[in-house]
Amino acid sequence: MRRLAGTAAKAAAIALFAFALIGPLANLVLWSVAERWYTPYKLPVTYGTRYWEVVFRPTGDAMSALSTSVAIACLVVVVALAVSVPAGYALARLRLPARTLIMIAFLLPQAFPSIAIYINVARVFYGLGLTGTIAGVVLVHAAHALVYSVWITSAAFAAVDRDFELAARSIGATPWHAFRTVTLPLAAPGIMASAIFVFLESLDEFTGTFFVGVPQVSTLPLLLYNASMGGNYQIASITALILLVPSVLFMLVIERFLRADVLAKVGR
Amino acid sequence: MTSRRFPLSGLLLVAPALAMVAAMFVFPFVLSVVSAFSSPAGAPTLANFAKAFELYSGDIAFTLLIVGLSTVLIALASIAIAGTLTLSETPWLVTALAWLYRWPLFIPFIVAAQCMRTFLAKNGLMNNSFVTLGVLDPDSTQSFLDWRGIVITFAWKQTPFVALLLAGAMASLDRATIEAARNLGASRLRSLIEIVLPQVAPTLLVGLVLSFVTMLSVLSVPLMVAGSQPTMMTVDMAFRINSYSDYPVANALGVISYLFTALAAWVYLRHSLGQERGQP
Numbered sequence: 001m002r003r004l005a006g007t008a009a010k011a012a013a014i015a016l017f018a019f020a021l022i023g024p025l026a027n028l029v030l031w032s033v034a035e036r037w038y039t040p041y042k043l044p045v046t047y048g049t050r051y052w053e054v055v056f057r058p059t060g061d062a063m064s065a066l067s068t069s070v071a072i073a074c075l076v077v078v079v080a081l082a083v084s085v086p087a088g089y090a091l092a093r094l095r096l097p098a099r100t101l102i103m104i105a106f107l108l109p110q111a112f113p114s115i116a117i118y119i120n121v122a123r124v125f126y127g128l129g130l131t132g133t134i135a136g137v138v139l140v141h142a143a144h145a146l147v148y149s150v151w152i153t154s155a156a157f158a159a160v161d162r163d164f165e166l167a168a169r170s171i172g173a174t175p176w177h178a179f180r181t182v183t184l185p186l187a188a189p190g191i192m193a194s195a196i197f198v199f200l201e202s203l204d205e206f207t208g209t210f211f212v213g214v215p216q217v218s219t220l221p222l223l224l225y226n227a228s229m230g231g232n233y234q235i236a237s238i239t240a241l242i243l244l245v246p247s248v249l250f251m252l253v254i255e256r257f258l259r260a261d262v263l264a265k266v267g268r
Numbered sequence: 269m270t271s272r273r274f275p276l277s278g279l280l281l282v283a284p285a286l287a288m289v290a291a292m293f294v295f296p297f298v299l300s301v302v303s304a305f306s307s308p309a310g311a312p313t314l315a316n317f318a319k320a321f322e323l324y325s326g327d328i329a330f331t332l333l334i335v336g337l338s339t340v341l342i343a344l345a346s347i348a349i350a351g352t353l354t355l356s357e358t359p360w361l362v363t364a365l366a367w368l369y370r371w372p373l374f375i376p377f378i379v380a381a382q383c384m385r386t387f388l389a390k391n392g393l394m395n396n397s398f399v400t401l402g403v404l405d406p407d408s409t410q411s412f413l414d415w416r417g418i419v420i421t422f423a424w425k426q427t428p429f430v431a432l433l434l435a436g437a438m439a440s441l442d443r444a445t446i447e448a449a450r451n452l453g454a455s456r457l458r459s460l461i462e463i464v465l466p467q468v469a470p471t472l473l474v475g476l477v478l479s480f481v482t483m484l485s486v487l488s489v490p491l492m493v494a495g496s497q498p499t500m501m502t503v504d505m506a507f508r509i510n511s512y513s514d515y516p517v518a519n520a521l522g523v524i525s526y527l528f529t530a531l532a533a534w535v536y537l538r539h540s541l542g543q544e545r546g547q548p
Contacts (some may be wrong), residue, residue, distance in 0.1 A: 116522025
């Protein structure tokens, strides 16, 4: 009898926990298919996909925000990796003065309250004609994501067995050739993981775009914000769901790219 | 390797990334501090801080309170989750919990804010579910879209992150000490508090400090979940800029938020340095 009561209490606790975790997401899904929903009705009055059609209309704001967001995220990945692969390699393999300080330098943009930084970046960019441009937003996102790209690529290089490189070098490969044909391919899954981190970081970024991108650059998070503040919960919810898809996919595949041996070296 | 002969090559490879941090973080950071301490004529002054305190002292205290309360809730919830995952003797409970708790992990703050904006409303799914179950009276429902909403959103979003770190740290502990405590008759709660937690405290602290700093700089959640006063400093900074182009006061608020971050970093460093010296 006590055992039964214990099981019932555990089941109730996990049900409450599930409600707290999944409830907000369920509410989002409900709003995305609610054509009409007002008080005192507990569930949508009429269901339908009308707003999905609005969002996915090729000429609509949402589609242009989606393509802007994806284009920015891809450019951010290119910029971040272009500076992070050399830096990550150097941090993993070469002797550097003040190595710990250099590692911490990349953490700073994430560790400090970013909003005060963005305000001043926007001010500087205004003088340079970079506010409201894709280039300006890409720079802001890339700097913010550097901690992921540098730390993870560095861990990926550190996890590559040095003996493979030495073997390539001893049979006559130049350092560059050994890097390109041995080290880089072996570190590729880790670099891929850092690229995914950077892509998502850019896709989900709101505050920086809010200050540097407005009014010309509209990304999905800005569209979500404007729709929600304008009371258009359907559009806001559908946009939120679009942003959720890559996040959830990422949660499911991250372990495949970020192997334990790489993960153990992150931040070292 | 070639690098031993050319230590410069390493610096050259790191230079572009460091230049980016310098241009996009260090430079604007210095600008914000200089602007916060400068009068319109450029003379050093504390007037911007005086004005920031005069206008927003309530919001500054409110911000600390919200972020502090959220951090406490995140700590309790993640200890409960990770503790259950590690010590529970009910396999189905562990499986269900392990599957459930990670969901908000990679959800962006702005999406979490939109979820909560509907879920916590007076007629949101939360109240409606409780009314349907008969737990709440339809007339007594209230909206949670105020400071409570911000705290709930922060805890919902950040708990999985800290719980993930903590569960990982607990999983790598030596089970023998826990088994020994259990064999000597300690309850699971007591083993958790007296045996497990002290060993994973550094991991918990890292997770909490990172969450504290992250929550301090979130703009979307206070904007979308709680529209009215009092609100968080991030909203005030955005307002000073967008409505008045008042950079000095916004930057003064920014410097205050740096100080909060420094406080969190100090707590962390003091603890981790103490550990290195062999003190708890």
